[in-house]
Amino acid sequence: MGKPKVSSDWLAGCAGCHMSLLDMDERIATVLELADLRSTPITDLKEPDATGVDVGILEGAISNTYNEEVAQKMRQRCKILVALGDCAVFGGVPAMRNFFTIEESLRRAYVETESTDESGKIPDDPELAVPTKVRALQDVVPVDVFVPGCPPDADTIFYVLAELAQGRIPEVKGDKLHWH
Amino acid sequence: MVTQKITIEPVTRIEGHAKVTIRMNDAGKVDHAYLHVNEFRGFEKFCEGRMVFEMPLITPRICGICPVSHHLASAKTGDAIYGATPPHPASLLRELMHMGQIVQSHGMHFFELAGPDLLLGFDADPAIRNVAGLLAADPALTLKAVNLRKWGQEIIHTLGGRRVHPNFAIPGGVNKALTAQERETILAGLDDSIATIQVGIAIIKDWAEKNAEDIDKFAVFATGYMGLVDQNNALELYDGQLRMTDSRGKQLEKFEPSHYLDYIAEHVENWSYLKFPYYKKMGYPQGVYRVGPLGRCNNSESITTPLANEELNKFKALNPGKPVENTLLYHYARLIETLYAAENVRLLLDDPDILSTDILNTCRNIQPEGVGVIEAPRGTLIHHYKVNENAQITSVNLIVSTGHNNWAMSEAVDSVAKAYITGPDIREGMLNRVEAAIRAHDPCLSCSTHAVGQMPIILEMVDSDGKLIESVTRD
Numbered sequence: 001m002g003k004p005k006v007s008s009d010w011l012a013g014c015a016g017c018h019m020s021l022l023d024m025d026e027r028i029a030t031v032l033e034l035a036d037l038r039s040t041p042i043t044d045l046k047e048p049d050a051t052g053v054d055v056g057i058l059e060g061a062i063s064n065t066y067n068e069e070v071a072q073k074m075r076q077r078c079k080i081l082v083a084l085g086d087c088a089v090f091g092g093v094p095a096m097r098n099f100f101t102i103e104e105s106l107r108r109a110y111v112e113t114e115s116t117d118e119s120g121k122i123p124d125d126p127e128l129a130v131p132t133k134v135r136a137l138q139d140v141v142p143v144d145v146f147v148p149g150c151p152p153d154a155d156t157i158f159y160v161l162a163e164l165a166q167g168r169i170p171e172v173k174g175d176k177l178h179w180h
Numbered sequence: 181m182v183t184q185k186i187t188i189e190p191v192t193r194i195e196g197h198a199k200v201t202i203r204m205n206d207a208g209k210v211d212h213a214y215l216h217v218n219e220f221r222g223f224e225k226f227c228e229g230r231m232v233f234e235m236p237l238i239t240p241r242i243c244g245i246c247p248v249s250h251h252l253a254s255a256k257t258g259d260a261i262y263g264a265t266p267p268h269p270a271s272l273l274r275e276l277m278h279m280g281q282i283v284q285s286h287g288m289h290f291f292e293l294a295g296p297d298l299l300l301g302f303d304a305d306p307a308i309r310n311v312a313g314l315l316a317a318d319p320a321l322t323l324k325a326v327n328l329r330k331w332g333q334e335i336i337h338t339l340g341g342r343r344v345h346p347n348f349a350i351p352g353g354v355n356k357a358l359t360a361q362e363r364e365t366i367l368a369g370l371d372d373s374i375a376t377i378q379v380g381i382a383i384i385k386d387w388a389e390k391n392a393e394d395i396d397k398f399a400v401f402a403t404g405y406m407g408l409v410d411q412n413n414a415l416e417l418y419d420g421q422l423r424m425t426d427s428r429g430k431q432l433e434k435f436e437p438s439h440y441l442d443y444i445a446e447h448v449e450n451w452s453y454l455k456f457p458y459y460k461k462m463g464y465p466q467g468v469y470r471v472g473p474l475g476r477c478n479n480s481e482s483i484t485t486p487l488a489n490e491e492l493n494k495f496k497a498l499n500p501g502k503p504v505e506n507t508l509l510y511h512y513a514r515l516i517e518t519l520y521a522a523e524n525v526r527l528l529l530d531d532p533d534i535l536s537t538d539i540l541n542t543c544r545n546i547q548p549e550g551v552g553v554i555e556a557p558r559g560t561l562i563h564h565y566k567v568n569e570n571a572q573i574t575s576v577n578l579i580v581s582t583g584h585n586n587w588a589m590s591e592a593v594d595s596v597a598k599a600y601i602t603g604p605d606i607r608e609g610m611l612n613r614v615e616a617a618i619r620a621h622d623p624c625l626s627c628s629t630h631a632v633g634q635m636p637i638i639l640e641m642v643d644s645d646g647k648l649i650e651s652v653t654r655d
């Protein structure tokens with residue numbers, strides 16, 4: 001068997017979980033030895049291989065139709081799906097939007113803000129994703145591994161990746177849930 | 181006759197998600213290329229009802245690459261609302277944290293995100309055109325880059341307890357003083373960091389010499405510029421006055437950041453969730469301007485640290501007496517600022533007040549509104565909150581760094597598409613150049629998507645009725 005293939009992507013998150021992944025510093029070289037990094041936001045392949053990958057990692061909540069598509073494609077193409085960080089695990093900060101209607105939030109941003117000029121309108125071009133209620137990843141697709149934290153500690157992410165790359169399902173508990 | 185549309189989605193090696201659609205005309209030439217920022221998150225609405233002191237912890241979740249910018253801009257807004265000017269040592273410590281962030285964010289962008297294009301080539305195999313490919317090609321350099329980012333992140337960690345989403349600045353000051361031991365640890369990494377930044381500067385200059393054609397063909401256009409400066413118009417990143425200059429380098433305005441609404445307005449286009457800020461008196465689009473490293477280096481007359489100032493003079497000599505307009509030179513400007521940030525770390529650590537424990541002003545003289553402005557790695561970041569008598573938020577307006585560059589990024593995408601896609605034979609390297617036009621701005625689309633978010637690129641072919649004929653995604 002070759003190295004396990006790993007893909008990742010971000011949904012409605014802040015990129016902080018991917019930053020925490022880079023915060024493993026020089027250990028990133030170890031991860032690259034253990035795993036074959038395929039599509040990720042920092043590589044140039046655009047989506048997980050059509051032939052499938054072993055591990056799929058998603059950061060961020062589901063907040064629009066495009067997030068749903070990305071999550072579904074990742075689920076179809078990966079064997080083990082990891083929800084990385086609070087946004088993916090339970091909705092996190094983006095889910096605060098659910099206290100308001102989508103219309104209220106859009107009107108505030110594109111019409112009512114003090115600096116918006118008279119061109120203010122809610123963008124609705126067909127190229128754009130349509131905002132939805134904000135949900136956790138598992139509300140849209142089945143998830144195999146949950147890694148909470150905002151963001152999870154780099155040590156925890158390293159442990160999770162190293163376990164997965166060696167064919168084991170990581171147990172995220174005890175110290176691994178302690179993030180500073 | 182078939183009109184084509186090419187879609188590049190997602191744009192990679194940028195922060196956040198974007199999508200580019202390139203519409204081709206009947207003659208097979210590029211008609212117009214659009215940059216769609218494709219996500220909306222709604223921080224401006226859902227922060228309503230929160231307490232002002234919560235904002236420095238909520239708003240960093242807009243962006244995990246430069247969370248410190250939101251953390252500090254939010255705390256500065258809180259200072260204004262509480263009427264609590266931070267004591268001098270607290271301002272020094274905040275600035276120190278900010279310098280750590282500039283180093284980690286700029287350093288990562290140059291080596292890990294843009295580096296693969298510059299060091300491996302725009303036309304390199306997309307499967308290896310990334311940091312792993314860089315590691316294979318030059319392990320020693322990649323390790324240096326990793327250590328540079330680590331040094332910056334550790335400054336943040338030391339002060340705020342964590343690398344991403346630190347807890348440090350609060351309205352009126354900060355919640356932790358620096359110890360003598362911590363000061364020594366930061367100093368110990370300084371010389372290596374400066375050396376790595378200088379290696380980066382040598383790389384970009386060498387690259388610029390060898391790729392003069394790309395640089396001159398690649399998104400060169402006139403705009404205004406904006407950024408914070410001090411009283412002598414020297415570069416400022418933490419505090420100062422906002423200065424705007426025009427396309428010839430002449431000063432248009434210099435004003436207190438709290439008056440931003442008199443000078444800046446935002447235009448909305450239907451095809452993007454990212455708004456288009458402009459200089460109000462000139463209108464849209466005549467009043468568009470650029471921010472971030474290129475904007476700031478054009479907009480500042482000097483830099484207060486010697487090594488960076490020497491580089492700034494060389495940068496300015498590229499177009500004597502006028503602003504440098506080449507989008508690819510963002511990379512050079514970014515490293516000049518990184519050098520300044522590292523040199524400034526030394527100045528801050530040498531300040532006699534840096535170890536003081538006088539770090540919090542507890543005044544609570546609640547004002548109805550406040551504005552906090554900072555130069556984030558990617559440009560001017562504006563937070564503006566209104567509160568009720570309990571300092572509970574009633575409204576939030578955010579203008580994020582990447583927003584100011586929205587027009588310029590769109591223009592760069594359009595101009596690079598037109599320059600490189602000239603016939604029916606569309607190759608991956610051409611599309612990667614279109615992406616590189618965006619990447620040069622180091623956009624932070626999570627930030628722009630406080631109100632906005634996903635930025636994918638796609639080339640789609642549509643007929644004249646808009647029906648999709650073919651979609652080319654890079655794979």
Ligand code: SF4
Pocket residue numbers: 012013014015016017059060084085086087088092093149150151152241244344
């Ligand atoms: S969990 Fe936190 S760090 Fe991760 S994407 Fe969400 S807000 Fe960012």
